[in-house]
Amino acid sequence: GQQLNQSPQSMFIQEGEDVxxxxxxxxxxxxxxxxxxxxxEGPVLLxxxxxxxxxxSNGRLTAQFGITRKDSFLNISASIPSDVGIYFCAGQxxxxxxxxxxxxxxxxxxxx
Amino acid sequence: xxxxxxTPRHKVTEMGQEVTMRCQPILGHNxxxxxxxxxxxxxxxxxxxxNRAPLDDSGMPKDxxxxxxxxxxxxxxxIQPSEPxxxxxxxxxxxxxxxxxxxxxxxxxxxxxxx
Numbered sequence: 001g002q003q004l005n006q007s008p009q010s011m012f013i014q015e016g017e018d019v020x021x022x023x024x025x026x027x028x029x030x031x032x033x034x035x036x037x038x039x040x041e042g043p044v045l046l047x048x049x050x051x052x053x054x055x056x057s058n059g060r061l062t063a064q065f066g067i068t069r070k071d072s073f074l075n076i077s078a079s080i081p082s083d084v085g086i087y088f089c090a091g092q093x094x095x096x097x098x099x100x101x102x103x104x105x106x107x108x109x110x111x112x
Numbered sequence: 113x114x115x116x117x118x119t120p121r122h123k124v125t126e127m128g129q130e131v132t133m134r135c136q137p138i139l140g141h142n143x144x145x146x147x148x149x150x151x152x153x154x155x156x157x158x159x160x161x162x163n164r165a166p167l168d169d170s171g172m173p174k175d176x177x178x179x180x181x182x183x184x185x186x187x188x189x190x191i192q193p194s195e196p197x198x199x200x201x202x203x204x205x206x207x208x209x210x211x212x213x214x215x216x217x218x219x220x221x222x223x224x225x226x227x
Contacts (some may be wrong), residue, residue: 035218036162043203045216088155099157
């Protein structure tokens with residue numbers, strides 16, 4: 001089956017720093033999504049990307065859908081304590097009509 | 113904000129017992145998904161429905177798991193008999209699939225422990 005390779009696995013940063021994480025795949029995906037999960041809760045949608053090359057922002061978050069359809073990145077600018085959590089990339093082959101394939105997650109830890 | 117509601121939030125039971133997990137999708141969503149999250153495997157798709165019809169359950173162990181949608185406001189995932197390896201967090205998600213797709217939104221999960 002399809003696999004998403006997400007990196008880095010974890011990040012230890014200082015408050016105020018910028019963060020960058022990415023996902024790659026050997027298969028083409030037609031939709032890319034980024035979710036954040038806090039302890040004891042379900043994944044919460046951050047950004048959805050539907051077109052190759054698309055660059056979308058949501059506040060301090062920016063994500064891009066790779067032109068090859070095989071990768072995506074998420075940037076967080078000026079990190080704050082509430083950004084702590086696990087970030088997941090997810091892909092769909094049929095653009096919303098099927099289930100998600102998830103990456104293994106990036107665990108973001110912010111040191112005061 | 114509309115939310116996906118899952119019950120129970122936590123379930124502890126002995127192996128061999130039947131487990132039923134319930135999900136109320138967001139009103140108006142026509143597609144419902146079941147996922148399982150473990151430390152080893154991460155988030156995995158088990159099954160999904162569109163307009164209450166099962167579309168894909170290839171990720172689900174068929175011998176002990178079953179998923180149904182008795183009506184548009186309720187999806188169920190049953191395990192019978194349960195085994196310790198079924199211990200995981202089970203998430204339900206719902207979305208809209210049509211001319212304009214809407215992404216999936218997740219509930220807060222059922223944390224299942226099989227002793």
